[in-house]
Amino acid sequence: MGDLDLHLLGEGTHLRAYEKLGAHPRTVGDVAGVSFAVWAPNARTVSVVGDFNGWDGRAHPMTRVGPNGFWETFVPGLVPGQLYKFELHGPRGNLLPLKADPYAFRCERAPGTASIIHGLQPYAWQDQAWMEARRKTRAHAAPLSIYELHLGSWRRRPDGTFMSYRELAADLAPYASWLGFTHVQLLPVMEHPYDPSWGYQPLGLFAPTSRFGGPEDFKAFVDALHQAGLGVILDWVPAHFPEDAHGLAAFDGTHLYEHADPRQGRHMDWGTLIYNYGRTEVQNYLISNALFWLDQFHIDGLRVDAVASMLYLDYSREPGQWIPNRDGGRENLEAVAFLRRLNEVVYAQFPDAFTVAEESTAWSGVSRPTDQGGLGFGFKWDMGWMHDTLRYLGEGMMARPHHHDTITFSMLYHDAENYVLPLSHDEVVHGKRSLYGRMPGEPWERMANLRLLYAWLFAHGGKKLLFMGGEFAQKREWNQDTALDWELLNQPDHKGIHDLLRDLNRLHRAHPALHEGDCQTGGFTWIDCGDRFNSVLTLLRRAADPGDFMAIAFNFTALPRPGYRIGVPTPGTYLERLNTDSAHYGGRNTGNAGRMTTEPIPAHGHPQSLNLTLPPLAALFLSPAP
Template sequence: MNTDAASEALAIVRGEHGDPFSFLGLHEEAGRPVVRVFVPGAAAVEVVSASGKRLGALAEAHPDGLFAGFVEPTGRDYRLKVTWKSKDSNGGQKTEMPDAYSFPPTVSDYDLYLFGEGNHNRLYDVLGAHLHELDGTPGTRFAVWAPNARRVSVVGDFNAWDGRRNVMRNHNGVWEVFVPGVREGALYKFELLGANGELILKADPFGFFFEQHPGTASIVHDPTRYAWADDEWMSERAKGNDLSAPMSIYEVHLGSWKLHEDGRPYLYHELAEELVPYVKDLGYTHVEFLPPTEHPFGGSWGYQPLGLYAPTSRFGNPDDFRRLVEEFHKAGIGVIIDWVPAHFPEDAHGLANFDGTHLYEHADPRKGRHPDWGTLIFNYGRNEVRNYLTANALFWLREFHVDGLRVDAVASMLYLDYSREAGEWVPNEHGGNENLEAIALLRRTNELVYGEVPGAFTVAEESTAWPMVSRPTSMGGLGFGYKWNMGWMHDSLAYMQEDPMYRSYHHNEITFSLIYAFNENFVLPLSHDEVVHGKRSILGRMPGDTWQRFANLRAYYGFMYAHPGKQLLFMGSEFGQEREWNHDAGLDWYLLDNELNAGTLELVRRLNTVYKATPALYERDFDGRGFEWISGGDTENSVISFVRRGESPEDFVVAVCNFTPVVRERYRIGVPEADLYTELLNTDAPEFGGSGVSNGRIAVEALPEHGREHSVNLTLPPLATLLLQPAGRTADGRSS
């Protein structure tokens, strides 16, 4: 062995060789074929043909397991016959196996080109770990992006976690290798020799499955084998997700919806059996999961993810999660997941300093570190990082049949000075505080979702007055389908917390949202964020004695469903959970033994039923023609009244909310047309826990009121919302 070869051999043994394919495997030397292999623990190595013919014996070139020798002419389909040392676990045995360095590259130049541009929309089919058959040999192909690493290896339970054994081939920063014999369920990580010579051990950024916490290894998993049985839903979901369709969302934290008696959370397959029928029985159209992606810290509720391509293994495997989605679809319920492209935690096995450099995150902490959450911010200006995120959005919609992505913390992405003082942020190229790179990412993601996945949609959790969040990018908008109405949530909750005696002084808080209700496609959220960190539960915010608190809650929910926009309610709020949400504890299901809690649940069930059957309550949620004030200015009595209209002129509902505990006799309001009216819904009904004050059939009088030619006299129940419709209408609001 010459000096150069000896130097390369030493680099192989030390795990420092950056291009092992140039040295190991089959090569030509002095005009003859030579094979070099690195097999730690081997006593002897022979090369044989695919038919078993002996082609040559390899000599030991280094005692750590490097063998080399001339062989008879052969193609790439040769095999190694290894005799193991006695001290090895296979001591004395002989094993025949392929040579990992005899296989061709598994990443094409076209894949690399698209990735470099940031436009590979199926990047998850290229990077990560994929079960594969190459030249008739089963195994797994591994690929990872680490452009600044000196050497990258895949390590796992299949190679004794030895980073010298399966060193990968480098293609412009993408490292790949096919490892024969690695099957589904194998544990693996990537071992990198960083830019400064440090050894780094990382989980797979594209891992489809992970060890259960506190384990951090990735697991080889086949994402394509699941036989979906939700074709009917998938072919029709565009209709159910249309802006003019009803959308009532039940928000769920999977780990704490319900616990077993021993404190274990329900697994995906158990949730499929219990959560799905529960949500269906309550009449919700959609369910939304707090981030189901893999994350290291349970206390982050999933909002600090490190496995963006994997459902958390806390509750089962990826196929179990697929089944959960499928069961919702079979029940006619859409699935939304919270998606977090805003930041990621610094855990050592994750994306931070991935190849020894700031690869996924900005190097400048003024752009790369989130001051509130102690997390790192993606470098949205880097093509490959942007591609990592856009492909991930498509991955969940395609590979898990998810219907919608609710994008978390959008405001923190849009503003360079978000939660930063002067001098703590870097202006953009125009001197402004807009994060132009993040804006471009959000627009591109929305264009891809709506352009490539029919029926899918996106929702922005955006808490500022950024314009046109839910308007198409062609109009200069961000391209989201919906935006959470944080202003409505804040103002209406502030109003409901007031003692009814003082609500007249805060009347604008319950009416102000109607000034801007049609500026965006709004979702009205009463989310997990509103029932933690000392804010109290939704019921906990309601004033008065026990009966009044529940009556306030019922009136509030009635107002929410009558208000323009789609609805979202966090789990537990549907039956009046008393305490704040605790992610380590299940919901207080025993409360349903109480009449008022059970009545609240029945009200939510009834609200969903009426809502879905009444086009006036959803068809024109985002069209100003779908709403008319009757009276929004009765501050003295804390009463508001308005009309909701559907596409057909005959489809309308009159809503009246009395936010005081006083029964108001002969309360006159103007109405749209001359007819008898009936109560479509009364939140004060006895079956909901109310006092039973009602109106029966309501005669219309030719007396002008509120600028209308006809009016009715109502008895307003205490702390209640009434929904009225003309008598003789069917359940869907149309004439019978």
């Protein structure tokens, strides 16, 4: 590490810290070996240990360099694939548990905990067409439809073992592309010691989990999806980390990455530790990690997990269990500054990538630019829409008129942020049942309600996200230990749901009215949201060209409604672009024979109107004929 590196690392502005810290194969003079570097300012001694020296800390001591506590050494003769850790003596001279490398690019598969020498190895990318198209895409106006999945339980080999990254890509790329999704979103792939955490308690932030292969295998996974026209979004977890002895906790014998006071440094719900966002080196560690995935793995977006837990000092805490900020408030000012800087740096370095916040409160300006007082995220998950929609559709048909405001409430704030509408993994675990299982009624009603749910997802303003298994009406809750129930696709009603998702994605892509105005005030307006007696909603979606629109009608009851009149902006013939009651999707083919003509009868503030037959528990998508 040169003087400039040490200076930038010390002030927390080294954007490519991963090129200097960690283990890097290199040649010094004529001698090939590996250089090691680590931050441990309070350690008395630091050594590299591994399978190459019998894990003996006396063999390869490291040298302290610079004023900020960085250590480095070069060990001749080492090669990629060898195991290593750091041996540290704490500030009182006490021997600490052996520590894995915070910047390791590859980790031993659990239950092993060693780091593996790997380096930044070259990869021959074949995704140039995708990356060029990405540079020309405006994400906020694009048809963003995301398939969320957990790699370990999407599919498995016949013997129940994990598929590799390359095997997964060979199946997933054509599957998600055929269904019409634009992106896949992966539950965290960063190395983690505990399977049931689903990756949300990572310790190897710079290493794709070894459960499915090595770093080059994961690059091949991303490359294959890009070549199939699919973007890749990663769940990224800067909110907390587990306290396993080989990890970051008390790394040099002091609270280096985490706060010392448990009122600031420990998550009460998860039993994990909270990063000290006010420390420049910790900020540097996290921000350089975000850039690492965008740079080295061509990742298209980062969904930042548990943002609400970062923003509030009293998150899930009782009075007396938290420390107010310097102004006496509950906001975590250091975390706010970190998130703003994260987004500023990401968008400066990779302006064609995007960030998404999982933020569950009413914090203002999550997706507003930082120069306008916001946090700077590209998008925010609309958790309120998700909970209100599932609560409403979970009601029986007779009760829905009494809960009409639940389904319409999102319109009051839909343009406050740039939203992603998530039907995520969190909604199909821990006793919540699958999406199919949450729908009321007999089996045919459950299927019809599920079709309504997906139609509402694609009709509402905001980008779309669906967790795996929902696309074919998985009946049981998600279980991370087994693959999805793919055999359900052999049943016509489940295949109908599958076909509906494909057609909704196609419609979403083909019609700018369904995506261009997602993040604009005029992109979503009601025709009529007040017919609670009939549990009917009608709305308009508009493209950037206001003359390009689609009218959408929802009947949330099991009664067909003939002669239902809705006002529309222009006269002429309208085509039924999609009817969720089509027999092709498992419905009963109630509808309007595919087309209808307006009448000069004013309705809902429009001079023209359509006289519709609304199918039971169904949605109609209508637009003017060309």
